[in-house]
Amino acid sequence: MRKKLIILFLLIGLFIGTNTSATAMVDEQANAIQSFIDEARRISRAPGISVAIQVDGESHFFSSGLANREMGMSATEETLWELASVSKAFTALGLLYLEEQGLLSLTDSIADHLPWLTFRYRGQPVDMQDVRLYNFLYHTVGITNMQHPNLVLDRPGPDTLQNTVEALIDAELVFFPGERMEYGTKNYNVLGLVIESVSEQSYESFMEEQIFQPLGLTQTFANRDHAIATNRLAQGYFTTFIFATRQRDSAEARGSVPTGYIITSAQDMARWMGIQLGLIEDIPAVFKEIIPRSHIGDQSVEPENLMGWYTYYAAGWIVSVDGERVEHEGGNPSFATYILLLPEEQIGVAVLSNSRTTNTMPIANHVVDILGGNLGARYPTGIIQMLDMVLTIATVFGSIIAIYFFLLGLHRKQQDNKLSISGKRGILIALWSVITLMICVLPYAILRVATGVNLRDLLHMLMPYSLLTGFIALVLLSASITWFVAFPRRTK
Numbered sequence: 502m503r504k505k506l507i508i509l510f511l512l513i514g515l516f517i518g519t520n521t522s523a524t525a526m527v528d529e530q531a532n533a534i535q536s537f538i539d540e541a542r543r544i545s546r547a548p549g550i551s552v553a554i555q556v557d558g559e560s561h562f563f564s565s566g567l568a569n570r571e572m573g574m575s576a577t578e579e580t581l582w583e584l585a586s587v588s589k590a591f592t593a594l595g596l597l598y599l600e601e602q603g604l605l606s607l608t609d610s611i612a613d614h615l616p617w618l619t620f621r622y623r624g625q626p627v628d629m630q631d632v633r634l635y636n637f638l639y640h641t642v643g644i645t646n647m648q649h650p651n652l653v654l655d656r657p658g659p660d661t662l663q664n665t666v667e668a669l670i671d672a673e674l675v676f677f678p679g680e681r682m683e684y685g686t687k688n689y690n691v692l693g694l695v696i697e698s699v700s701e702q703s704y705e706s707f708m709e710e711q712i713f714q715p716l717g718l719t720q721t722f723a724n725r726d727h728a729i730a731t732n733r734l735a736q737g738y739f740t741t742f743i744f745a746t747r748q749r750d751s752a753e754a755r756g757s758v759p760t761g762y763i764i765t766s767a768q769d770m771a772r773w774m775g776i777q778l779g780l781i782e783d784i785p786a787v788f789k790e791i792i793p794r795s796h797i798g799d800q801s802v803e804p805e806n807l808m809g810w811y812t813y814y815a816a817g818w819i820v821s822v823d824g825e826r827v828e829h830e831g832g833n834p835s836f837a838t839y840i841l842l843l844p845e846e847q848i849g850v851a852v853l854s855n856s857r858t859t860n861t862m863p864i865a866n867h868v869v870d871i872l873g874g875n876l877g878a879r880y881p882t883g884i885i886q887m888l889d890m891v892l893t894i895a896t897v898f899g900s901i902i903a904i905y906f907f908l909l910g911l912h913r914k915q916q917d918n919k920l921s922i923s924g925k926r927g928i929l930i931a932l933w934s935v936i937t938l939m940i941c942v943l944p945y946a947i948l949r950v951a952t953g954v955n956l957r958d959l960l961h962m963l964m965p966y967s968l969l970t971g972f973i974a975l976v977l978l979s980a981s982i983t984w985f986v987a988f989p990r991r992t993k
Contacts, residue, residue: 531561533876534868538565541864541880546746547837547856548738549576552864553767555849556872558780560771568735568855571748578767581720581734582853585831587838588763589689590795590817591721593638595696595712597791597816604699607635614695618666620644622674632678634695637688639799639814643674644685662704665756666694682802682814686760689817693759704759715785716776721765725755728764735855737835740889740965746856761833767853770840774849777827777842796820796827796844830862841865848872858886885965892971899974903981910985936979 534552542550542565549566562578574580584591599605611618612629620627622643636642669687676683693704700707705723713721722728738746754762765773775781777792798804798813798820805812811822820827825845831838839861840851850865860881867878882890 529876530871531563533871533878535563535565537867537871537878537880538563538864541859542566544880544882545854545856545859545886546740547854547859548746549580549735549856550852550854550859550864551576551578551580551582551767552853552868553578553771553774553849553851554868554872555771555774555778555780556847558847560768560775562767562771564767568733570736570738572736576735576855578771579720579733580853581722581728581731581764581766582838582855583735583737583761583833583836584763584765584853585761585833585836585838586686587829587831587840587851588759588761589686590829590840591708591712591723591763592689592692592696592759593795593815593817594788594791595708596634596638596692597795598712598787599696599699601787601791605634605695607633607638609634611637611691611695614698615666615691618669618691619671620669620674620678621671622677624673627674627678634692635799636678637691638816639802640682640684640688641680641799641802642678642685642688643676643680643683644669644672644687644691645675645683646685647675647683661754661756662690662694662697662759665690679801682799682805684814686757689760690757696759705755708763716788717772717781717783718765718769720769721763721773723758723763725758725762725764733766734764735836737833738856739835740856740858740886741967746858761831767851770851770853771849774840774842774851778844778847778849780847796824798822828865832857837861839865841869843869858889860884860886889965889967892965892967895971896967896974899971899978903974903978906978906981906985910981913985936983 534554538550538552541547547566548570549564549568551562551564554561554563564576564578564580566576568574568576568580596605596607600607605614610630611632611634614634616629619629620632620643632642637644665687669691696707697704700711702710708723709721709727713719713723720731728734736748738748740746772781776784776788777796779789779793795816796818798815800813802813804822805814807819810826812819812826813822814820815827817829818827819829825843827842827844829840835855835857837854837857837859838852840849841862842849848869850868852859852861852864854861863881867880870878
């Protein structure tokens, strides 16, 4: 009898052990996600990262590092972060809500709401009656980031949003409205002003009272002062060189809140994702009607090729042609964000960081991989950080080599202070002079054409200071080589 009881207990232990293994697999995934986020923070040198996950109808939160390094404030699921361009989905929802209330239509002419706004195309005035609200919603107006960079106003006033949109009066469009889609963040500032005009409220008040509160997003703010009052707002940081980050304060930027300065927490992002995936029931019926519409891409234009898959732009979302991915990335000068929804799998991942160097999209994708059983995901270094590394190396070695050639040239000059320029040497000097001039002008010209932003604003907005120091080092290197070849080697 005793032997039978031992066997029975062994069988029960085996059964319990099998169930424990299944539970441990979930723990293993959680540990892998936490380790991956810690690795991402360490490699990206971001002070803090928070991740919200919706999976199997449950919310999970992972954080690493500090929300405020100087104050020693840890990043948690309650930390508040700037959403950058992930804000656009909220603004778009506000517009759809007003349409559902019968206060506007996406087919309205912009002239119906902002009659003073004018554009030009190829030097000729555009008939603004033909420019519709949906053109701004889907980025098919012709206002693009390339042509109209998002320069944030430093200090706000009560009419800053108005001023921001007024700056677009008589803007030259890159293409005729409706011709194609090209992302332009200022489009959503226009929509924010339309919301103010129609609702007869400030954008901030409308969003907090009519959108955030009914959706139960109690930690989401359009008014920065309200976020600051919680004492949970993360401090933004910026990489100066490869080994250093520094504190960078964000301007209140009321003129750009609709397009990039809504503030929220990982907790509210989890609820927001649950709402988007249809998992949250305790919201007004009107939102259950319009949220699925916000995921429908604009198919009046050709889809865009986004890193290997084709996408349409929807109401503040980028959606894959097959509908399997709904996503958006965001980047402010000192914050980086990304949100990914997989409707068929009922999975959502949101990544929030207080450093622009964080490569947020791969973090979300690798979290999904871990949920699928691939526990060996590794964090890839981001483009800005890689560029910072290269330019920092160029700064150090370029300066050393420049000093070397300068000293060699000085040594030659001391040997024979007569500057004897033969025809061949004259050509060589002229060549290096041209190269020096090109190094001075060409990088700036390329950056100006590629981004539409001057060097000062580019350094202020996005790029590390190694861009400037690397540029100076290369100029000095070319100039020192010109100096070196100006003095021929002394021959016996």
